[in-house]
Amino acid sequence: MEYKISDEDIEVILNDIFEQHGYDFTDYSKASIKRRINWVYAVDKIPSFAELRYKLKHDTGYLKRFVEEITVNVTEMFRDPSFYQVLRKDVLPTLGTYPLIRIWHAGCSTGEEVYSMAILLKELNLYHKSLLYATDINPSVLERARKGLFPLAQMKQYSENYILSGGNREFSHYYSANYSMAKFDETLKEKMIFSTHNLVSDGSFNEFQLIMCRNVLIYFDTDLQARVFSLFDGSLEKLGYLALGSKETLNFSTIASKYKQLNKQKIWRKLL
Amino acid sequence: MEKTALIGLVVIGGSAGSLDIILNTVSFLRSKNCPPVIIVIHRKNSDDSSLADLLAGRTQLKLKEAGEKDRLKPDSVYLAPADYHLLVEKDHTLSLDFSEKVNYSRPSIDVTFQTAAEAFGEKCFCILLSGASADGAEGLQLVNKMKGITAVQDPSNAEVAFMPQQAIDRFQPDYIVDTTDPKALANLINSLTAK
Ligand SMILES: C[S@@+](CC[C@H](N)C(=O)[O-])C[C@H]1O[C@@H](n2cnc3c(N)ncnc32)[C@H](O)[C@@H]1O
Numbered sequence: 532m533e534y535k536i537s538d539e540d541i542e543v544i545l546n547d548i549f550e551q552h553g554y555d556f557t558d559y560s561k562a563s564i565k566r567r568i569n570w571v572y573a574v575d576k577i578p579s580f581a582e583l584r585y586k587l588k589h590d591t592g593y594l595k596r597f598v599e600e601i602t603v604n605v606t607e608m609f610r611d612p613s614f615y616q617v618l619r620k621d622v623l624p625t626l627g628t629y630p631l632i633r634i635w636h637a638g639c640s641t642g643e644e645v646y647s648m649a650i651l652l653k654e655l656n657l658y659h660k661s662l663l664y665a666t667d668i669n670p671s672v673l674e675r676a677r678k679g680l681f682p683l684a685q686m687k688q689y690s691e692n693y694i695l696s697g698g699n700r701e702f703s704h705y706y707s708a709n710y711s712m713a714k715f716d717e718t719l720k721e722k723m724i725f726s727t728h729n730l731v732s733d734g735s736f737n738e739f740q741l742i743m744c745r746n747v748l749i750y751f752d753t754d755l756q757a758r759v760f761s762l763f764d765g766s767l768e769k770l771g772y773l774a775l776g777s778k779e780t781l782n783f784s785t786i787a788s789k790y791k792q793l794n795k796q797k798i799w800r801k802l803l
Numbered sequence: 804m805e806k807t808a809l810i811g812l813v814v815i816g817g818s819a820g821s822l823d824i825i826l827n828t829v830s831f832l833r834s835k836n837c838p839p840v841i842i843v844i845h846r847k848n849s850d851d852s853s854l855a856d857l858l859a860g861r862t863q864l865k866l867k868e869a870g871e872k873d874r875l876k877p878d879s880v881y882l883a884p885a886d887y888h889l890l891v892e893k894d895h896t897l898s899l900d901f902s903e904k905v906n907y908s909r910p911s912i913d914v915t916f917q918t919a920a921e922a923f924g925e926k927c928f929c930i931l932l933s934g935a936s937a938d939g940a941e942g943l944q945l946v947n948k949m950k951g952i953t954a955v956q957d958p959s960n961a962e963v964a965f966m967p968q969q970a971i972d973r974f975q976p977d978y979i980v981d982t983t984d985p986k987a988l989a990n991l992i993n994s995l996t997a998k
Pocket residue numbers: 602603604605606607610637638639640641644666667668669672728729730731744745746747776901
């Protein structure tokens with residue numbers, strides 16, 4: 532659909548949101564933010580730009596919706612099976628020699644990635660000594676992640692992904708059907724800690740052996756990416772791992788020299 | 804004034820039945836002073852590297868799977884990766900976006916056409932080829948609206964007429980390309996982008 536909100540007006544809105552609510556989207560990639568803002572504007576049938584500004588200023592319910600819609604939440608279980616295979620065969624067994632494994636899922640969205648990790652850890656008998664910190668900017672997706680309810684219609688694909696990632700159990704044994712939803716086993720949640728965390732403005736809150744931040748940095752411009760990389764660097768133990776999405780890279784960042792990439796995978800190990 | 808003087812970007816969108824035309828086209832494109840070319844093809848998630856290899860084998864231009872923050876350069880062909888939308892930024896870099904499918908497609912041709920038009924305006928040339936999808940037509944119309952140049956494959960010689968026909972039903976594209984000549988599309992691009 533045709534864009535109704537100009538670049539200048541996008542800047543105005545992003546500045547308003549920052550000044551009034553503290554959410555800073557000004558360093559996000561422009562084309563995606565513009566597309567999404569125009570999309571919300573159209574589907575919500577907002578009559579004018581002035582009205583949109585007014586609503587964002589005074590209607591906190593609407594602001595919440597707006598923030599949720601302009602950030603992309605699409606996610607899957609065992610997305611990129613070959614990536615999970617390397618976690619299963621290489622990364623997690625190495626971390627398994629530690630007394631406690633602390634993992635940070637930054638930008639976890641509705642949690643599919645976190646439950647996938649929990650399944651891997653269970654199958655490797657490491658879950659009891661793991662802690663999974665799952666954070667996102669968006670409280671609504673975290674609420675859904677906490678419930679562990681995912682659409683039943685997705686299970687066929689997830690189960691294929693799971694098998695391709697090296698899983699050899701019956702995937703359906705991890706959930707029970709609940710109307711149109713799959714309810715995941717409660718014990719998968721025992722070591723998960725959900726909390727909001729904004730990668731733009733919040734600092735480091737722990738030291739981890741593995742940080743997963745997949746398909747979040749593609750939405751940030753290069754400067755913001757650099758800031759987030761240094762946040763991760765400051766939150767990662769020596770010999771810890773940083774895992775990114777299939778199209779993201781650490782290679783051109785200032786911290787790259789301290790890291791070694793695991794052959795072709797989007798996983799880097801901190802050497803210093 | 805010649806509407807075609809300063810083309811800065813070429814975008815080709817195709818779905819079912821478009822691969823042969825795309826392969827022919829990249830093989831006949833001018834290898835010097837060719838503006839950046841983006842290719843968005845609908846396909847299964849898995850055949851990524853094989854498609855890039857196929858294309859690379861047929862062109863003298865530099866072929867690259869589009870990466871996030873890549874800067875568009877002349878004499879280069881960028882293939883939209885499977886399962887991400889490819890967006891063109893105003894600073895002439897590329898962004899990837901894993902958001903909802905558009906017209907059941909990711910990458911969506913509409914998304915790339917629209918952002919290309921936003922970024923390049925009248926300097927963008929977008930082409931819609933054979934396919935069974937409704938994707939691309941709306942984006943192409945927006946390109947036209949923003950004074951970019953548009954072309955569609957002649958539905959009567961497209962393997963699947965639906966996609967180019969959707970565009971024609973919406974507006975009058977600048978060119979309808981008869982692809983019975985395998986060089987036709989490349990010749991058009993070469994002639995419109997010649998300095
Ligand atoms: C596409 S999802 C990625 C989900 C999952 N990691 C994956 O790869 O499938 C991107 C997530 O990043 C979150 N996000 C965007 N900006 C953020 C920020 N500044 N801080 C924390 N999370 C953010 C969004 O709310 C969204 O849930």
